Amino acid sequence: MHCKNTRPSTSFAHRNGNEKASKEMIATSKNRMGFIGRAFAVLSAANAAAAAVEGNRRPNARDLRTLGIDPANFPDIRRG
Numbered sequence: 001m002h003c004k005n006t007r008p009s010t011s012f013a014h015r016n017g018n019e020k021a022s023k024e025m026i027a028t029s030k031n032r033m034g035f036i037g038r039a040f041a042v043l044s045a046a047n048a049a050a051a052a053v054e055g056n057r058r059p060n061a062r063d064l065r066t067l068g069i070d071p072a073n074f075p076d077i078r079r080g
Helices: 019-052 063-068 071-076
Strands: none
Touching: 019 063, 063 071
16 A cells, blocks of 8 residues: 555656656657557458458458458459
């Protein structure tokens, strides 16, 4: 349990008075996690869409939009 005088731990850069470096580290960390999340979403959507096409089904519109494909135009795409 924390007493009200206890502060949560901060980054090393922030403890040394370099608040700008601390904010840059946080921004870099958020960007990296955002990139990883987007990459995971694209890979998952590609896997789901490929499985649907392989099973002769129409992929979910959400998966197509994640891949940058307009769901309305998907029937026009033919397998080669």
